[in-house]
Amino acid sequence: MTNLPATKIEHLLSLEKITATDVEHLNQAERQQLSETATQTLAQLTGAERDNFLNKIDLIIPASTKNDIWEYNHSLINAAVSRYMGQNGVMPDKSSIARETGLSRQTVAKHFAAYQKHPGHTAQMEQFKLMAPNVLAHVFKHALNGDMRAAKLYLQMVGTADKQPAVIAEQNNYIQVNNTILSQENLAQLSAEQLNQIENIIRKNG
Known part of the structure; x- marks a missing residue:
């Protein structure tokens, strides 16, 4: 690709705020070069310098790129929090996270304040929900092996611990123990007394 005159790119990047009007005269090759220069x-x-530059190009950043930036920030913050808690046993303050990630304290604070409303957070939570049946099956296996904490958690998850078997209808998976399949339909057809018997069997295994 032939480089544009340096003054052309430099002029755009010297602006306090680059708008769509500022780049509308650029052809595809010129837009590509501006994008590569901005990325570098x-x-x-x-x-703060990173924040200022992002603010400068905010109006010409595609929505997909903004989402990529959010996911990058989220990954950095998550990793920093995990490391800090592993080493110190407490949640780090925002200044510590900023130092660890290279992000500004303002960006970290903004991320914490708004992340639950961000589409990226919603997508991540849907992925976790997809894995919920696998977690439930794992908990059930531990309960059968006599782990009372797992048994209590399992019963709470399927709704029998508080004598509300109707909640079981929300489970959209099945659990197989040897050659026996325990599905949501099976559980939904059980009476409260039968559910209590299952609970008692698990408790006795403990």
């Missing part, structure tokens, strides 16, 4: 510049910045 962003990778070299941290803290």
